[in-house]
Amino acid sequence: MQxxxxxxxxxxxxxxxxxxxxxxxxxxxxxxxxxVRYKQTVIGVAWxxxxxLLTIFIGAGIFGTLAxxxxxxxxxxxxxxxxxxxxxxxxxxLSESAGSLVGNANLISKxxxxxxxxxxxxxxxxxxxFAITMVIxxxxxxxxxxxxxxxxxALPLFTLLAFVTAMGPGxxxxxLNVKYRDFRYIIPFVVxxxxxxxxxxxxxxxxxxxxxxxxxxxxxxxxxxxxxxxxRWAICGTTEMxxxxxxxxxxxxxxxxxVGVWYFxxxxxxxxDVI
Amino acid sequence: MARVWDSQPIxxxxxxxxxxxxxIQITSLGKRYQLGAGATERYKTLRExxxxxxxxxxxxxxxxxxLRDLSFSVQPGEVLGxxxxxxxxxxxxxxxxxxxxxxxxxxxxxxxxxxxxxEVGTGFHPELTGRENIYFNGSVLGMTRAEIxxxxxxxxxxxxxxxxxxxxxxxxxxxxxxxxxxAVAAHLQSEVLIVDEVLAVGDxxxxxxxxxxxxxxxxxxxxxxxFVSHNLAVVQAMCSRVLLLSGGRLAQDGSPSxxxxxxxxxxxxxxxxxxxxxxxxxxxxxxELIELQLGGEQPRMTLRLQVELRCGGSDVFIAFDILxxxxxxxxxxxxxxxxxxxxxxxxxxxxxxxxxxxxIPGAYAVDAWVGSDFSRTHDHVRNAVAFEITESPxxxxxxxxxxxxxxxxxxxxxxECHPCDLT
Numbered sequence: 001m002q003x004x005x006x007x008x009x010x011x012x013x014x015x016x017x018x019x020x021x022x023x024x025x026x027x028x029x030x031x032x033x034x035x036v037r038y039k040q041t042v043i044g045v046a047w048x049x050x051x052x053l054l055t056i057f058i059g060a061g062i063f064g065t066l067a068x069x070x071x072x073x074x075x076x077x078x079x080x081x082x083x084x085x086x087x088x089x090x091x092x093x094l095s096e097s098a099g100s101l102v103g104n105a106n107l108i109s110k111x112x113x114x115x116x117x118x119x120x121x122x123x124x125x126x127x128x129x130f131a132i133t134m135v136i137x138x139x140x141x142x143x144x145x146x147x148x149x150x151x152x153x154a155l156p157l158f159t160l161l162a163f164v165t166a167m168g169p170g171x172x173x174x175x176l177n178v179k180y181r182d183f184r185y186i187i188p189f190v191v192x193x194x195x196x197x198x199x200x201x202x203x204x205x206x207x208x209x210x211x212x213x214x215x216x217x218x219x220x221x222x223x224x225x226x227x228x229x230x231x232r233w234a235i236c237g238t239t240e241m242x243x244x245x246x247x248x249x250x251x252x253x254x255x256x257x258x259v260g261v262w263y264f265x266x267x268x269x270x271x272x273d274v275i
Numbered sequence: 276m277a278r279v280w281d282s283q284p285i286x287x288x289x290x291x292x293x294x295x296x297x298x299i300q301i302t303s304l305g306k307r308y309q310l311g312a313g314a315t316e317r318y319k320t321l322r323e324x325x326x327x328x329x330x331x332x333x334x335x336x337x338x339x340x341x342l343r344d345l346s347f348s349v350q351p352g353e354v355l356g357x358x359x360x361x362x363x364x365x366x367x368x369x370x371x372x373x374x375x376x377x378x379x380x381x382x383x384x385x386x387x388x389x390x391x392x393x394e395v396g397t398g399f400h401p402e403l404t405g406r407e408n409i410y411f412n413g414s415v416l417g418m419t420r421a422e423i424x425x426x427x428x429x430x431x432x433x434x435x436x437x438x439x440x441x442x443x444x445x446x447x448x449x450x451x452x453x454x455x456x457x458a459v460a461a462h463l464q465s466e467v468l469i470v471d472e473v474l475a476v477g478d479x480x481x482x483x484x485x486x487x488x489x490x491x492x493x494x495x496x497x498x499x500x501x502f503v504s505h506n507l508a509v510v511q512a513m514c515s516r517v518l519l520l521s522g523g524r525l526a527q528d529g530s531p532s533x534x535x536x537x538x539x540x541x542x543x544x545x546x547x548x549x550x551x552x553x554x555x556x557x558x559x560x561x562x563e564l565i566e567l568q569l570g571g572e573q574p575r576m577t578l579r580l581q582v583e584l585r586c587g588g589s590d591v592f593i594a595f596d597i598l599x600x601x602x603x604x605x606x607x608x609x610x611x612x613x614x615x616x617x618x619x620x621x622x623x624x625x626x627x628x629x630x631x632x633x634x635i636p637g638a639y640a641v642d643a644w645v646g647s648d649f650s651r652t653h654d655h656v657r658n659a660v661a662f663e664i665t666e667s668p669x670x671x672x673x674x675x676x677x678x679x680x681x682x683x684x685x686x687x688x689x690x691e692c693h694p695c696d697l698t
Contacts, residue, residue: 006374006383028414036402039443110397111415112374180321272375273308 387466633668
């Protein structure tokens, strides 16, 4: 029979093993959240599609038609769509995971499990929404007759990167949200601000044309840029990768993941006491 | 290790665990909480933290040991009851054993899987159907998917909700909800089961089934059960051994009848205060001795307060404030609202009887006051004496009686209750 020792500071040692052991609960949590999400609202799945769809058309109308920005030779709608979908994944993963611990306070104060599975399952739920919105992309591409190239095969890799990118800040925001209850007022602001700081409605090639290489690199001090550039590269098929900025942004999201995990684990032990 | 066979539960053939080793071994366990300046606010705001950035950290934080120096061990198959006042550390102990929070010091060693049944329906989601909730709740309580599947039919049968399995539980009656939740928990396959106040719900018949189920869980499978309840009758009926916690420490450990009777009797019903030194002000009334005796039975408890005073120069009267454990004044006993004590050259002795309203279990403090009119105080002794109430004024109540339900329980009765035609 296995013996479990509980001592101050002991939970550190088995952390990753425990995380693996609780994978089934993780699955159930994600499954519950997905079920609830699509049961609660009448329009359910449609809601996941309508929001990005409106954003794409309004963005394309304002920035493509009115402002006349260029989108690497593909229709504005396609390019904005390729960027909006990962952006929506990122932003909803961020806000959902930030609320995941507070929303499951009754579980945290009563049952032990590695707390990390709560924000992680919130990211999974956001990912399911993301998968559904890929339908928009297919529709938009078909309408504008932009046919996928072999580059589309790399999309799963960039999706993985999007996961990593969402996870780091997600964990960080989750922990901060438990510790500082007024942090939730900052999150919508970060999301709204981020939509314009990130190249969602404009492209990084446009930035490069106007401000040179350094301009593009400065814009890439933002973890989501690598994901968006990757998506555009794979979907639109008309741009070349700008490796320095891609590497910078990708490295930034790895650093954020590290910081997120570190901070989350540091504060995790006290969650049950403060929540 | 020397085996004392007589005191060990009988091992069944094919039992996987070594019965000579305790299922739970706790060694000098302690849990400390920090009470901030605002003890009620546990989480901070970012704004405050930023504002305090450059200030030195607040050293006025108080420490509070919810549990200290606790050592005991539980053998497999034991049903251990844990009793004590609110705030004695029972919930903290369970939280430590179920790993919800980490100990500050000491060590817990657990042999086997621990499942807690801390509150019925934890993790139930109203939007999900009964079937979905059985799976989700089972998983939350620590069952694997395969285990839930194999127990599914039993759970449904125990709860008696066959026809409603595919209905969202928000449409369930509260009785059905509780039955389903308990059914899931009762079928947990763990070596150690932690039960906290779950029997507080449901009708009497269902409660009886729950007690039966828990007892058979312990007897048949040799599983260890930790049971926390305020319902002393259920503790007496279910447990093979009882621990009494008081102020975060182990006060007694023994057979149920022994510990429970000690708990009910031994709660402090007497308290005494004497003045260490006399106050400087001469010619002023001052308390020298205050003695309290708690008598009667719930819901009609009485206090007998005996005081000795050094006499001053004017006519005075006395009053007593009764405060709850948090220091909130609940009531003031004022036997006479006009000065009735005449100065004498000697001391004087007063005995006051106070008929208490029905108070919830907990610790209470008494302040004593003497003055010549309402605005002129001669002496005011805060927290002079204290008493503790162990039983709820509501007989038969099984839910923990905490200040969430108010400190005073008014006497109430059913005046009329019969079927009637509303048309």
